[in-house]
Amino acid sequence: MSTREKVSDAWAMLWRRDRLSAIGLVLLAMLVLLGLFGPYLPLDDATKIAVGPRLTPPSWRFPFGTDELGRSFLPRVILGIRATFLLSASAVLITSCFGAVLGMTAGYLRGTADQLIARCADVLFAFPALLIGLLIAAVLGPGNFSAIVVIAVATLPLFVRVIRSVTLGLAGRGFIVAAEVAGASSMRIMRVHILPNVAGALVVQLTYALSVGMIIESVLSFLGLGVQPPGASLGSLLRQGSAYLTFAPWLALSSGLVLSSAIMSVNLVGDAIRDILEPLYGRPLT
Amino acid sequence: MIAPVVSLSEVWVTYRGGLGRPGIDAVKGASLEISASETLGLVGESGCGKSTLGKVCLGLVRPSLGEMLFCGERFGHLRKRRGQLAVVLQFPEWALNPRIRCGRSVEEPLVVLGAHPAERRRRVQAMLESVGLDGGFAERFPGQLSGGQRQRVAIARALITEPRFIVFDEAVSALDVSVQAQVLNLILDLQTQHGFGALFISHDLAATRYLSRRIAVMREGEIVEIGSRDQFYDRPEHPYSRSLLDADS
Amino acid sequence: MSALVEVRDLTIAYDSIDRSVLALDGAELTIEAGESLAIVGESGSGKSTLGMAIGRLLPPEARRLNGDLIYEGRSVFAAGDEEVRSLRRDKLGFIFQSPMTALDPTMRVGRQVALAAGGRPEIADIAALLERAELSDPERIMRSFPHQLSGGMAQRVVIAMAIARGQRLVIADEPTASLDASIRDRVMATLSRLRRENSASLAIFSHDLRMVGRHADRIAVMYAGRVVETGPSAHVLRFPAHPYTRALMAGAVDGARRGVRLEPIPGAPPVVTARAENCAFAPRCSARQSLCFERRPETRRVHDRIVACHFAERVLAQHHVGINEPSA
Numbered sequence: 008m009s010t011r012e013k014v015s016d017a018w019a020m021l022w023r024r025d026r027l028s029a030i031g032l033v034l035l036a037m038l039v040l041l042g043l044f045g046p047y048l049p050l051d052d053a054t055k056i057a058v059g060p061r062l063t064p065p066s067w068r069f070p071f072g073t074d075e076l077g078r079s080f081l082p083r084v085i086l087g088i089r090a091t092f093l094l095s096a097s098a099v100l101i102t103s104c105f106g107a108v109l110g111m112t113a114g115y116l117r118g119t120a121d122q123l124i125a126r127c128a129d130v131l132f133a134f135p136a137l138l139i140g141l142l143i144a145a146v147l148g149p150g151n152f153s154a155i156v157v158i159a160v161a162t163l164p165l166f167v168r169v170i171r172s173v174t175l176g177l178a179g180r181g182f183i184v185a186a187e188v189a190g191a192s193s194m195r196i197m198r199v200h201i202l203p204n205v206a207g208a209l210v211v212q213l214t215y216a217l218s219v220g221m222i223i224e225s226v227l228s229f230l231g232l233g234v235q236p237p238g239a240s241l242g243s244l245l246r247q248g249s250a251y252l253t254f255a256p257w258l259a260l261s262s263g264l265v266l267s268s269a270i271m272s273v274n275l276v277g278d279a280i281r282d283i284l285e286p287l288y289g290r291p292l293t
Numbered sequence: 294m295i296a297p298v299v300s301l302s303e304v305w306v307t308y309r310g311g312l313g314r315p316g317i318d319a320v321k322g323a324s325l326e327i328s329a330s331e332t333l334g335l336v337g338e339s340g341c342g343k344s345t346l347g348k349v350c351l352g353l354v355r356p357s358l359g360e361m362l363f364c365g366e367r368f369g370h371l372r373k374r375r376g377q378l379a380v381v382l383q384f385p386e387w388a389l390n391p392r393i394r395c396g397r398s399v400e401e402p403l404v405v406l407g408a409h410p411a412e413r414r415r416r417v418q419a420m421l422e423s424v425g426l427d428g429g430f431a432e433r434f435p436g437q438l439s440g441g442q443r444q445r446v447a448i449a450r451a452l453i454t455e456p457r458f459i460v461f462d463e464a465v466s467a468l469d470v471s472v473q474a475q476v477l478n479l480i481l482d483l484q485t486q487h488g489f490g491a492l493f494i495s496h497d498l499a500a501t502r503y504l505s506r507r508i509a510v511m512r513e514g515e516i517v518e519i520g521s522r523d524q525f526y527d528r529p530e531h532p533y534s535r536s537l538l539d540a541d542s
Numbered sequence: 543m544s545a546l547v548e549v550r551d552l553t554i555a556y557d558s559i560d561r562s563v564l565a566l567d568g569a570e571l572t573i574e575a576g577e578s579l580a581i582v583g584e585s586g587s588g589k590s591t592l593g594m595a596i597g598r599l600l601p602p603e604a605r606r607l608n609g610d611l612i613y614e615g616r617s618v619f620a621a622g623d624e625e626v627r628s629l630r631r632d633k634l635g636f637i638f639q640s641p642m643t644a645l646d647p648t649m650r651v652g653r654q655v656a657l658a659a660g661g662r663p664e665i666a667d668i669a670a671l672l673e674r675a676e677l678s679d680p681e682r683i684m685r686s687f688p689h690q691l692s693g694g695m696a697q698r699v700v701i702a703m704a705i706a707r708g709q710r711l712v713i714a715d716e717p718t719a720s721l722d723a724s725i726r727d728r729v730m731a732t733l734s735r736l737r738r739e740n741s742a743s744l745a746i747f748s749h750d751l752r753m754v755g756r757h758a759d760r761i762a763v764m765y766a767g768r769v770v771e772t773g774p775s776a777h778v779l780r781f782p783a784h785p786y787t788r789a790l791m792a793g794a795v796d797g798a799r800r801g802v803r804l805e806p807i808p809g810a811p812p813v814v815t816a817r818a819e820n821c822a823f824a825p826r827c828s829a830r831q832s833l834c835f836e837r838r839p840e841t842r843r844v845h846d847r848i849v850a851c852h853f854a855e856r857v858l859a860q861h862h863v864g865i866n867e868p869s870a
Contacts, residue, residue, distance in 0.1 A: 016559055181382035182390045182398065185450060188351050189402035190375030199401075203392035338722050439810060440585065469584035470749055474793040474806030481803075496723050499796040503804065523800075 025282070031275025038269050042092050045085035053082035054237050062255040072257045074247065080258060083239050084265055090240040091269065094151060094233075095220035098158035103213055106166020111197050111205065113167065114174025125171060128164040136161035136223050144232040154233040158220040165216055166209070173208045174201055207284040214277030218270050225266055241266040296365030297326040298458045298490035299350050304359035306345055319345040321514040322359070329457065330484060332491040334505030334522075336498055342514040343494045347460045350492055351378055364457060376406050379451035383463035385440035388447040395438070396421075396431025399450045406454060420449040423486075424479060441472035445479065452483060462494045477503055544615075546711060546743050547573040547596060551609035553767075553817065554591055554600065564814040565591040567767035567822070568609065570841050570848075573711065578734065578744040580754035580775060582790075583764030586811045592764070593715050593747050597630050613711075631660075635704030635742070637714040637733070641696035644703075645688035651699055652684025658703035674739075675702040676732050694725045701733050705740050712737055714746045718753065730757050752796055755779045763787045766822035767814050773847035783849045783858045785827045821851070829853060 022029045051058050051069075057077040065072045071080035113124040131139075140157040147153040177183060177200075186196050227233035228242030229249075236243070241262050248258030306320040319342045327333045327350075335343045348354040349361055352368045361368055368374065379402070382388060389398045399420060400413040408416075418428045424445040435443055444464065451459050461480070465473045477500060484491060495501045501508060502522055509519040549571040555562045566588045573579050583589040594600050595611055598618050611618045613629065621629065638644050646654055655668050665684070672680035675698040688696055697717065704712050717733065718726040734757050737744045748754050754761060754775065761775040763784065771784035782788040786807075791797055793806040809826045817838075821827070824834035833852050844854045851857065 013559065020559065180387035181384060181447065182388060184353070184382060185380055185388075185447070186401060186405075187353065187371065188378050188380045189405050189454070190372050191401070191405045192372070195405070199393070200390050204390070206392075338724060441810070470751070470795070471584060471790060471793045471807045472810075473795050474804040477795060478804060478806065497795075498723075499798065502800075503795055503798050 021279070025279060028275050028279035028282070031272045032279065034268055035272035035276050038088055038265075038272060039092065041085055042089040045082070045089065048082075048085075050082045050085075051079040053078065053086045053239070062251060062258075064255070065257050065261075071261045072255070074258055075251060075255075080244075080261065083244060084241070084262055087239045087241040087244045087262060088265060088269065090234055090238060091221055091224055091242070091266070094154055094224050094240065095158060095217055098155040099162055099213060099216045099220045102159040102163050103166050103209060103216070106163050107170050107202070107205065107209055109163075110167045110170025111174050111201050114171040115178060115197055115201060116193060121171075124167060128167040128171075131160065132164035132168070136219075137226065140223060140227050140232065144227065149232040150235055151233070151238075154224050154227050157227060158223050161223055162216040162219055165219070166212055169208055169212050170205050173205045177201055177204055211277065211281040211284060214273060214280055218273040218277065221266075221270055221273065241269070295329070296362070297328045298364055299492070300326045300362045300365075301346075301349065301356075302360045302362075304346075304349055304356040304361060306342075306349060306354060307357040318514050320349065320356075323349075323511075323514075323516050324359075325509060325516065325519060327458070327490045327492060329490050330488045331507070332484065332493050332505045334501035334508035335492060335494045335511060336496065336501050336508060337511035339496060341511045343511050344462055346511065347380075347462050347492055347494050350458070351380055351460055376402060376454035377457050379454070379456040379459045381444070381447050381451050381459065381461045381464040384467055385443040385447070388443050389435040389450075391435050393434075394431065395433055395435060395446050398435070399431070399446060399453055402450065402454045416453055417449075420453050421446070423452075423483070424449045425475075439472075441468055441476060444468060444476055448476070448479065448483070452487060452489075455487060456489055458490045458492075460492045460494065463496070464493075465500055466495065466497060473500065480504060544575075545572040545612075546575045546614060547571075547745075548612040549592065549595075549609070549769075550612065552592075552595065552611060553606070553608035554588075554595065555605045555607050557603050557605060561815060562605075564607075564767050564816065565604070566595070567814050567818055569764070569767060569769050571762055571769050571772065573743050573745055575710065575743055576741050577760060578737065578746065578758045580758035580761045581745060581747045581764060581769075582749065582751060582754060582761060583747075584749060584790075584811060586766070586813065587764040588767040589747050589764045590715065591767075593713055593745070596711075596713060596745070597634050597636070598626050599630075632707055633710055635706075635709035635712040637697070637700050637704050637712065637717045639716040639719050641693060641700045641720075642688060644700045645696060647688050649687075650684065651686050651688060651691070654688075655684070655699065655703055655706065659706035671702050671706060672699070674736060675699070676728075677702075693721050694729055697721060697729055698732060701729075701736060705736055705742060708740060709742060711743045711745065714744065716748055717746065719748075719750070726753065727756075733757075751779065751791060751794055763790070766812055766818065768818075768822065768850060769841070769848075770823070770850045771847060772849075777846060781858060783844055783847045783854045784851050785829050785853075785857055786823045788857060788860075789826075789828065829857060 055078060058079050059069055059073045059077055061073060061075055061077045063069060063073045069079050069081065071084055074080050074083065109124050113121040139160055143157050143160065144153045147156060183196060183200055186200055224233055224240060225242030225245065228240045229246045231246065234240040234243045244262035245259060245266065248262055252259050302324050304320055304323045305318065308317045308319060310316045323346055325333065335346065337343050345354060349356055352371050352374060363374065389395065396417050399417045403413045403416065417431055421428055421430055426442065426445055430446065438446065465476050468476060481504060493501055493504050505522060507519060507521050509516050511517065549569055552566050552569045553564060554566040555564050569588060569592055581589050581592065591600070596618070606619055618629065652668055655671065656663050659668065659671070668684060669680040672683060677683055677695060677698050683691065683695065683699070691699065714733065718729055721729060730753060746754065746758060758775045760772065761778045762769050762772040763786065764770065765786050771778060771782065771787050778787060779791065782791065789807045793804055795804060798804050807826050812822055814822065819838050820836060821834040821839050824830045827834065831853065839850045839852050841848050841850045844858065
């Protein structure tokens with residue numbers, strides 16, 4: 008069977024078995040494409056002020072209306088999608104690498120390293136992300152970098168704990184013991200044998216951490232500590248729109264709706280990936 | 294006189310308890326010897342300590358008391374003993390790294406030894422053939438193989454460095470009846486060919502008796518009897534051995 | 543006695559993305575009321591699928607292509623949801639390989655047995671049931687959680703639950719495989735006794751030929767999704783009529799004679815993707831003829847057996863393979 012046929016068969020199976028995840032996948036794909044190529048669409052400039060009258064409701068000319076500076080809101084939302092995804096994704100990707108290394112080390116080497124890493128992760132995990140966010144923003148000052156650091160610190164324990172637990176489960180398996188007996192070094196075992204087998208759990212956690220990251224970023228930006236103007240993320244747009252909730256509700260509604268869809272679609276896709284890679288019972292989807 | 298491949302004298306393995314719990318003696322005063330080209334069977338109920346004893350023989354667990362000698366010398370570090378030891382474990386589904394091709398799994402011990410790629414490839418092909426699989430299996434992933442085939446690949450990996458000693462820990466227990474026979478015959482033939490010493494750990498007396506010249510019976514950490522295969526079946530000395538035999542026949 | 547269960551030409555396929563595999567290829571079997579039947583087969587023989595099919599417990603990717611399964615005269619596959627639920631609850635008892643998967647780890651044992659028995663049983667009734675399953679100190683066991691029991695004790699609880707409602711058929715899938723060798727026989731004996739006391743039928747799925755020979759009246763051997771031989775267990779094991787049964791026992795390590803090399807069956811069982819129009823065992827059969835590759839052997843009666851082999855009479859006439867004889 009050609010790859011194309013396999014992909015279309017897989018899609019048909021997904022649609023039949025788990026419609027919600029299929030919808031989530033479509034939604035996520037649309038949002039990501041918008042975020043990537045949106046700025047190149049023939050729309051108004053997102054930062055150009057006074058393109059139209061201020062605070063006009065949605066119309067054909069301005070699909071999401073205009074904000075208090077007369078900027079068309081739709082291109083700003085698209086900018087927001089891009090910023091939200093990029094910030095969260097980059098933070099989470101970096102964190103996943105560190106988290107995986109720490110988790111594997113703790114889970115395979117055990118002993119003092121495990122004690123240290125696991126305890127620190129637990130302590131970090133116990134702090135509410137918001138508190139950490141405020142602390143870090145206070146130290147580093149508001150901005151993109153600050154948001155990335157907060158997301159990284161808040162999601163690191165997630166990765167460490169999950170990868171550690173998967174590694175613990177792998178440690179007694181035949182091929183690992185065989186490698187030890189053959190005299191392979193711990194580094195080699197972690198790189199060749201453990202890493203490829205925790206990759207599945209890592210990907211699942213990545214999607215979950217991504218949605219957590221997006222929420223954190225939005226909250227920070229909503230509080231004014233994340234993305235600063237003239238840049239925009241969905242959270243900062245929500246902040247902007249909430250000031251005019253009574254007489255220009257479309258601002259908050261549109262940005263809020265897009266934000267919720269983005270988070271929901273990431274969660275749905277994450278669930279679907281998890282069902283494929285780690286089924287709870289019975290056979291996996293494939 | 295050639296020293297036995299593995300010899301244990303009065304080996305104790307104690308796991309320390311923590312926080313007020315008493316320690317556990319997994320192995321109590323075990324002594325045994327295994328020579329080249331010989332298989333020693335080790336039987337007993339689950340939890341009797343046979344796997345722990347196997348790990349001691351492989352150098353994975355250090356005795357708390359007593360001495361373990363490998364080819365007459367102190368064991369030293371596992372890394373020093375690269376290529377001299379191997380193990381084949383129970384569950385075929387975890388015997389091989391599911392993410393790498395079988396050929397790469399088999400050549401792993403050679404990579405650790407630093408052999409050249411061309412040499413490795415040659416020996417992998419030769420080894421796969423001698424366990425009854427054609428060379429094409431090197432390119433397949435473990436998920437495409439049956440349980441019996443995976444155990445064969447695991448055996449190929451175990452033998453690729455011509456080790457002096459192999460531990461088989463319940464290596465055929467999870468296999469189908471007809472596949473068990475194939476794999477047992479394979480182990481017999483390979484031992485005649487390569488001359489390794491082996492410890493065959495199992496709860497299945499029938500399989501153990503088929504492979505081993507001598508058999509040791511373990512109970513609650515102690516070796517209660519060691520005897521030749523024949524002696525063991527005609528006149529088992531310890532009442533525990535008798536109860537195990539009765540249960541099985 | 544009319545048959546309790548009738549499996550008629552049952553064909554079941556499992557679908558995956560790129561292909562379908564037949565787990566059952568026209569399986570035929572009957573289970574009589576009050577008898578104990580052992581179903582023996584290796585991986586890929588279809589025995590697990592058959593066991594699950596009786597209670598219509600197949601996973602969603604299993605598809606019935608042909609045939610039917612009749613329980614007490616009614617089709618299991620055509621039954622409505624309520625009827626199937628009542629079938630599983632009241633008529634069938636299940637015993638699986640690992641007692642820990644059958645028992646709820648968060649519920650005390652006594653309560654689970656009470657739920658299995660249905661109605662509002664008294665503590666004394668439950669204790670009596672557990673005593674019948676040879677569990678001493680039933681009150682303590684009723685208060686325990688599953689993880690506090692040993693494997694053997696937990697399996698005895700599962701056995702008690704399987705007959706608690708007077709179920710007429712107990713389905714046991716490798717019931718002693720995860721127990722220590724020293725207690726297997728005793729747990730098996732308890733199961734046999736209990737089901738006989740209740741006049742229930744027992745369908746036991748296993749690969750352990752020796753144990754099965756001791757505890758089952760009849761034995762059915764499965765290969766490549768078909769039932770290839772059925773008959774009284776003592777006879778089948780000593781005088782097999784199907785080459786596969788014969789080869790299976792000749793190659794079983796527990797029948798090995800001292801100093802005699804085992805003769806395993808060469809090759810491996812086939813993966814069946816379509817109805818076999820010839821004999822699925824032929825490529826590995828030592829008695830194969832050209833007919834075996836051309837025509838599908840139908841199940842037919844030969845002496846006291848039902849066999850699917852063109853040359854069953856010839857096989858029967860050969861020397862028997864005795865696995866219960868002492869080693870020479």
